[in-house]
Amino acid sequence: MVQSDIRPSAVVAFSGRDRMVQAFRWMLLARLLDDKFTSLYRGGKIQGGVFLGRGQEALSAAVGLSLRSGDIFAPLIRDAAGRLAFGEPILDAVRTYLGSVLGPMRGRDGNVHRGRPREGLLVMLSHLGAMISVVNGMLLARRLKGQTGQVGATCLGDGGTSTGAFHEGLNQAAIEKLPLVLVIANNQYAYSTPNSRQFACRHLVDKAIGYGVDGHSVDGTDLEACMKVVGQAVSRARQGQGPQLVVAELLRLCGHGEHDDANYVSAQLKQAPVGRDCLKVAEAWLREHDWADDMALEGWRRQALDTIEVAVATVQREPAPDALKENWCTLASKHLSEGFHEIP
Amino acid sequence: MVQSDIRPSAVVAFSGRDRMVQAFRWMLLARLLDDKFTSLYRGGKIQGGVFLGRGQEALSAAVGLSLRSGDIFAPLIRDAAGRLAFGEPILDAVRTYLGSVLGPMRGRDGNVHRGRPREGLLVMLSHLGAMISVVNGMLLARRLKGQTGQVGATCLGDGGTSTGAFHEGLNQAAIEKLPLVLVIANNQYAYSTPNSRQFACRHLVDKAIGYGVDGHSVDGTDLEACMKVVGQAVSRARQGQGPQLVVAELLRLCGHGEHDDANYVSAQLKQAPVGRDCLKVAEAWLREHDWADDMALEGWRRQALDTIEVAVATVQREPAPDALKENWCTLASKHLSEGFHEIP
Amino acid sequence: MSITYLDAIREAQARALADDPRVLIYGQDVGAFGGAFKATKNLAQKFPGRVIDAPVSEDAMVGAAVGAAIEGMRPIIEIQFADFSTIAFNQIVNQAATLFWRTNVPCPITIRLPSGGTSGGGPFHSQSLETLYAHFPGLIVMTPATVEDAYSMLIEAVAIDDPVIFCEHKFLYYHLKAEKLPTEALPTGKARIARTGRDMTIVTYSAMLHEALAVAEELAAEGDEIEVVDLRSVKPLDTDTVMASVARTGRLLCVGESWPWGGVTAEVIARVASEGLALLDAPPQRINAKDTPVPFHPNLWAAHRPTAHNIAIAARKLLRM
Amino acid sequence: MSITYLDAIREAQARALADDPRVLIYGQDVGAFGGAFKATKNLAQKFPGRVIDAPVSEDAMVGAAVGAAIEGMRPIIEIQFADFSTIAFNQIVNQAATLFWRTNVPCPITIRLPSGGTSGGGPFHSQSLETLYAHFPGLIVMTPATVEDAYSMLIEAVAIDDPVIFCEHKFLYYHLKAEKLPTEALPTGKARIARTGRDMTIVTYSAMLHEALAVAEELAAEGDEIEVVDLRSVKPLDTDTVMASVARTGRLLCVGESWPWGGVTAEVIARVASEGLALLDAPPQRINAKDTPVPFHPNLWAAHRPTAHNIAIAARKLLRM
Ligand SMILES: Cc1ncc(C[n+]2csc(CCOP(=O)(O)OP(=O)(O)O)c2C)c(N)n1
Numbered sequence A, B: 001m002v003q004s005d006i007r008p009s010a011v012v013a014f015s016g017r018d019r020m021v022q023a024f025r026w027m028l029l030a031r032l033l034d035d036k037f038t039s040l041y042r043g044g045k046i047q048g049g050v051f052l053g054r055g056q057e058a059l060s061a062a063v064g065l066s067l068r069s070g071d072i073f074a075p076l077i078r079d080a081a082g083r084l085a086f087g088e089p090i091l092d093a094v095r096t097y098l099g100s101v102l103g104p105m106r107g108r109d110g111n112v113h114r115g116r117p118r119e120g121l122l123v124m125l126s127h128l129g130a131m132i133s134v135v136n137g138m139l140l141a142r143r144l145k146g147q148t149g150q151v152g153a154t155c156l157g158d159g160g161t162s163t164g165a166f167h168e169g170l171n172q173a174a175i176e177k178l179p180l181v182l183v184i185a186n187n188q189y190a191y192s193t194p195n196s197r198q199f200a201c202r203h204l205v206d207k208a209i210g211y212g213v214d215g216h217s218v219d220g221t222d223l224e225a226c227m228k229v230v231g232q233a234v235s236r237a238r239q240g241q242g243p244q245l246v247v248a249e250l251l252r253l254c255g256h257g258e259h260d261d262a263n264y265v266s267a268q269l270k271q272a273p274v275g276r277d278c279l280k281v282a283e284a285w286l287r288e289h290d291w292a293d294d295m296a297l298e299g300w301r302r303q304a305l306d307t308i309e310v311a312v313a314t315v316q317r318e319p320a321p322d323a324l325k326e327n328w329c330t331l332a333s334k335h336l337s338e339g340f341h342e343i344p
Numbered sequence C, D: 001m002s003i004t005y006l007d008a009i010r011e012a013q014a015r016a017l018a019d020d021p022r023v024l025i026y027g028q029d030v031g032a033f034g035g036a037f038k039a040t041k042n043l044a045q046k047f048p049g050r051v052i053d054a055p056v057s058e059d060a061m062v063g064a065a066v067g068a069a070i071e072g073m074r075p076i077i078e079i080q081f082a083d084f085s086t087i088a089f090n091q092i093v094n095q096a097a098t099l100f101w102r103t104n105v106p107c108p109i110t111i112r113l114p115s116g117g118t119s120g121g122g123p124f125h126s127q128s129l130e131t132l133y134a135h136f137p138g139l140i141v142m143t144p145a146t147v148e149d150a151y152s153m154l155i156e157a158v159a160i161d162d163p164v165i166f167c168e169h170k171f172l173y174y175h176l177k178a179e180k181l182p183t184e185a186l187p188t189g190k191a192r193i194a195r196t197g198r199d200m201t202i203v204t205y206s207a208m209l210h211e212a213l214a215v216a217e218e219l220a221a222e223g224d225e226i227e228v229v230d231l232r233s234v235k236p237l238d239t240d241t242v243m244a245s246v247a248r249t250g251r252l253l254c255v256g257e258s259w260p261w262g263g264v265t266a267e268v269i270a271r272v273a274s275e276g277l278a279l280l281d282a283p284p285q286r287i288n289a290k291d292t293p294v295p296f297h298p299n300l301w302a303a304h305r306p307t308a309h310n311i312a313i314a315a316r317k318l319l320r321m
């Protein structure tokens, strides 16, 4: 495990005032956006599921903020904060959830399945683990093209580590020594399944050694720690140190989706340090450092709410997809599409 | 890694005279049987490929001998020695290679794809890694049925560790704390692909920690070491210590199959200790211990050759499968088979 | 009391567990939680140790089921959504489907695939994969369309000595209700005439049965009597019942929710054309989902899958041919 | 000089690498070793860094190809045997096949599947999986039957902006020879009349083309002229050419090496029956492999797959119908 070779100056760079405030504000925006989706969902305004990042915003924001333009990010279902920090327009989120035809997915896919691959923001497949090798392929292609200095980050849950795709993907990155940052949010459960039924190693970061990659572990409820550890992992990848596995311990402070009351989450875990709300922890930390006070916090909150309201109001006036205008063509090579001559 | 907690008495049990001689004789039989298949192949008497265990007999025999009746064994392509030691009739091998309809596969499958699942000897799928979870399921079923004290062993190559199936299977065994012994023959290559293009950890046994299972490493060219280490791993599994990962270092002393001249194998590796012929090492060891002399060795060799000649002569008189007698039915429930009313 | 299609699936599993100690259930979240759709609710409590939570490892789940089957057990695997069975694909089509043929050891496993589209499901929670599994030798593929069949076919699936792919349709889970569980049923491999008619045959299965029945009702008002055949299982596929119906009506429309290329509808038409060409008074027709992934948005989804609306158009046209 | 089908595949890759810097090859043992079948022999030496050895990780191989495609590359993936593509199944059908539809970013990858049976290959080195991939929306499925097509279609596959499943038949690798590489070719999606005739149409593809041609030759001696249509790609499937041929001959026999349920032959018959029923003077027939895994032993293998022998029996029977 690598956890000590960053100089004090680097620490400041990863978690200086501007960065911490920025991170906090993305966390806040993500939390409030998630709240908004929850209330839209309860109001029957959203088709399909709603998947929240509640309790995982610190880690996620740290990933998004540690990346630069030109980097690659393949977020997962609980990464609203990271997406925003990476630069995903909030309209993309709202349009995809509400099914606006103007969104990047044009109503073809929904909720957390959104992105802009050509801008480095990949669109997740539902199948857990399946994005890792895709990021690898992009990084490999860039190396072949002579593009350097860029990294690719992707997120996964504790449950996702049990997939064959996780293994093949991380091993592939290790063999090619790719600048991949694989961030595991160990939120203690995969849907209802606790860690004890998901893996048997003492700590998920123990897996790093079996791949020959650097492993980092971090308290996912602590924004400052996330900024440092994720920032350092990204730096190491960028410097050519090969894949980095980051494992954060935290707790999902919501159901698996908004349909789930999560009554299986153990009361003990909720009381434990891992059950802290990272947003509250970050707020307290900012206050402690005198980097935020009531007024500032209230201002950020207002601004975030405004941003959300504007986005939702905009999208609610936008057209839904129209089946008659759809081209119903799966191929880029339209001329090779089969005309299935169906009757109606 | 676990390598030291066996008492001297245990060491004797694993590699006492009888066991070592037994092991050596299985190795010898396997080597000579492989040689026979090679010459039959060259003579055009074998359809499809021939896959040899040359250089891997010590490890393989140790696995087969460490198991008891009632245990489960899922061998791979280079496990002629282990199969024989576990109790596979030599006729099964010869019949399957030569396509006798009397063999356990009835000509439906061939060469290394053979076994008797109901007797604990599984039939490998070509798809690497796919047998691990099958062994897990058998062990799980036995636990549910209240059968205890039995273990399941399966073998894999260095290449096989890159499969998703390896990961899902080993993790599954770890979660359930099953008495699985997973033996990796790191013969330095997967077909032509060297270790450096297959994994990036320092040693494959490093993977054990990421699954929370015991790891054992052993010099696969050294029969005594294999008997001890594999024997110990099997014992630990039997005693309820959960899955055991054994990694042996050795070199494939032949092509991937008999069609391959293996000219990609580095001269350096051939000269290195890993390139020793385990059969010669074992022979020397037996001589050193005065457990074998020229006469004994020659006698064992004769007996092995006789056994092989008898088996081959027998099988060569046996009928090949007859398409007209085949039932062409894939289902156990014959009444649910589709009659595809094809014309001829 | 009214029983939903989902209840029937749960009850069938409860009964299988109660009647046969060799039965066990393995799948993600199937234990204390009762499954993503609650199809195993309370079963872990009622049958301790026999309803087992799996890691997110579909390949290993099915592999383990094969192993358990070799040991004489009769495992039921719940895949959380049919779409995730692609991860277990190799174990299903190569390990499970070939085991008996290769080794003479039967492989009595049941793989439950919550299948088919629902509004807002999107491309990876909506797939109908019966075609894939029917194509491979060695698998039985069941596609129950009614509460009664969901119950009796699942019980039969567990009893069958071969791997059964049990495609249960998510759209029917809550919608479809019956008064009580059946006490008898058609055997696997027998299609059912869901409605008799003399002017045209619609052959279908799973959720599309209900669209077809709605069309039959609608067209009855116009004086056309449509016979509706519910295939129940797509492999084996009951060619005889289909052929007998076409012999009566002379017209065949096949409806399936999966993609068009090589789907159930192609197989049915190929059989009828090969073996019963003379029975046809008009060209056999088929309606399937469009040849794109299943879209998320309700507007698109409703146009992507066959519905009573476009089946009715096709049926009217075929009646005039 | 004579060029084999396998040479053609190698030459096509050499040409693609030479002509387009975006092309790369990734697969097990494809580098210095030149591939299990030597289909990439010398390419790693000639195009340093662009022919890359992969670990035994088919899922990650195809995933990486999709990633490279997003970055504008045009990767060719060699799967060692088609049968192992089941491990990459999810990445092929869900990631690659849907990428453009979901994101508007094309996915120009070519997946080479050494396909089909050879004597002694056995159940896991012999599969013909074109049906699986054709069923899923978003994939082009090529099944070249000649040296010329192996060459020109592979070049075209690499140029196409969509994922192409390139089913190259192992049985043809060494047997099939041509004098020179072609300089022009039919476009993808166009079937070819491999032999003209007026009494019956055999529609087929890949290795079965040669069995069909042998039958046509044999029956010509008996006075029956058989037209043979080589589909070349099974998706898109050139219905027009098939239909035009059946319009001329009135009789249709479809031959495929994959399993019968829902195979290419079912799709072809379904199309002809739906759209050209009136063209048929006799029931359309099909011949496929038997509905069991592909057997290892030559005696069984020869009876499992369609051959000129049983195609001829079927053809004679159909001619008399
Ligand atoms: C391969 C695969 N199998 C099953 C699922 C269904 N599924 C969706 S989310 C989930 C739990 C994931 O848990 P984890 O990886 O810990 O992420 P978390 O939801 O806790 O953030 C499962 C099983 C899936 N998406 N992919």
Ligand SMILES: Cc1ncc(C[n+]2csc(CCOP(=O)(O)OP(=O)(O)O)c2C)c(N)n1
Pocket: B078, B126, B127, B128, B156, B157, B158, B159, B160, B161, B163, B185, B187, B189, B190, B191, B252, B256, D028, D056, D058, D080, D084, D087
């Ligand atoms: C999933 C899968 N992919 C590819 C293959 C083709 N293949 C057969 S053996 C082999 C190399 C295996 O190497 P290793 O596991 O090291 O075993 P060894 O042959 O060295 O004993 C490959 C790639 C396969 N059998 N299974």
Ligand SMILES: [Mg+2]
Pocket: A157, A158, A159, A185, A186, A187, A188, A189, A190, A191
């Ligand atoms: Mg989790």
Ligand SMILES: [Mg+2]
Pocket: B157, B158, B159, B185, B186, B187, B188, B189, B190, B191
């Ligand atoms: Mg090896």
